[in-house]
Amino acid sequence: MSTPVIELQELRREFRMGDEIVHALDGASMTIEEGEMVAIVGRSGSGKSTLMNILGCLDTPTGGRYLLNGEDITELSDDRLSEIRGQYLGFVFQNYNLLPRVSALGNVELALHYRSRRKNKRALAMEALDRVGLAHRANHRPPELSGGEQQRVGIARALVSDPRLILADEPTGNLDSRSSELIMATIQSLNREDGRTMVIVTHDHEVASAANRIISLEDGRVVDDRRIEARTVVSPVGPHSAPGVATSPLSPKAVDGGAVRGVTTPDPQGL
Numbered sequence: 001m002s003t004p005v006i007e008l009q010e011l012r013r014e015f016r017m018g019d020e021i022v023h024a025l026d027g028a029s030m031t032i033e034e035g036e037m038v039a040i041v042g043r044s045g046s047g048k049s050t051l052m053n054i055l056g057c058l059d060t061p062t063g064g065r066y067l068l069n070g071e072d073i074t075e076l077s078d079d080r081l082s083e084i085r086g087q088y089l090g091f092v093f094q095n096y097n098l099l100p101r102v103s104a105l106g107n108v109e110l111a112l113h114y115r116s117r118r119k120n121k122r123a124l125a126m127e128a129l130d131r132v133g134l135a136h137r138a139n140h141r142p143p144e145l146s147g148g149e150q151q152r153v154g155i156a157r158a159l160v161s162d163p164r165l166i167l168a169d170e171p172t173g174n175l176d177s178r179s180s181e182l183i184m185a186t187i188q189s190l191n192r193e194d195g196r197t198m199v200i201v202t203h204d205h206e207v208a209s210a211a212n213r214i215i216s217l218e219d220g221r222v223v224d225d226r227r228i229e230a231r232t233v234v235s236p237v238g239p240h241s242a243p244g245v246a247t248s249p250l251s252p253k254a255v256d257g258g259a260v261r262g263v264t265t266p267d268p269q270g271l
């Protein structure tokens with residue numbers, strides 16, 4: 001069997017708050033293989049964001065081990081970590097984290113700052129925007145875009161360096177259900193068509209049901225881990241807005257009418 005993308009062994013992360021120590025992660029273990037699409041669920045405060053920050057090499061654990069492609073990240077230098085972040089990992093944030101005065105294209109291009117070959121950056125950024133159906137919005141700034149469009153720019157930015165692993169912390173947390181479906185259709189296509197490994201934190205049942213596996217956290221520990229048959233997300237808008245994503249003439253009705261909702265997926269805990 002090939003090396004897992006992610007292997008966590010008894011991961012711990014403690015925060016000191018005055019006299020108190022908060023055990024944000026309290027011995028969390030899991031293995032995620034290449035090509036999986038995993039939803040991480042759990043109540044607020046259960047450690048989801050702490051976990052994502054460590055998975056994304058933005059933070060380091062205070063105990064346990066994190067092997068990323070078999071490489072123990074706790075032993076790496078900051079330089080090597082930022083190299084890994086830039087080349088191997090993509091992030092999608094709940095609040096998009098876009099620069100408001102920079103165009104959509106510019107925001108995506110900025111994610112390639114570490115690349116030395118200058119001339120390809122703009123073309124790569126345009127390609128990524130096109131992939132999320134936003135080529136026609138390339139010159140708009142974030143305040144001129146809807147929440148769903150801003151998040152698609154966020155996905156394009158995560159995608160532009162062609163990472164094998166994409167991490168998304170509540171990517172649809174600020175979106176209505178229709179925009180949320182479009183984002184999930186895009187995320188699912190990155191998994192199914194490109195074979196990228198996706199890890200998504202969510203509170204939303206619908207979002208979690210698009211994954212192949214649901215891991216539940218409670219008090220910094222994994223309390224449930226199950227594989228499910230993923231719901232195929234049908235893009236709620238036409239192909240112009242979401243190329244590379246499954247579309248169907250029935251889809252707006254299906255989504256609005258609730259036919260896509262509540263498909264036969266087990267009830268994940270902690271949602």
Ligand SMILES: Nc1ncnc2c1ncn2[C@@H]1O[C@H](COP(=O)(O)OP(=O)(O)O)[C@@H](O)[C@H]1O
Pocket residue numbers: 015016017022023024042043044045046047048049050051
């Ligand atoms: N930087 C920090 N300093 C102190 N405590 C923190 C910090 N980050 C998270 N925590 C605490 O760790 C626990 C888990 O937080 P978090 O990972 O943000 O949970 P979730 O994303 O599931 O809501 C919470 O009790 C939170 O208050």
Ligand SMILES: [Mg+2]
Pocket residue numbers: 048049050
């Ligand atoms: Mg969180």
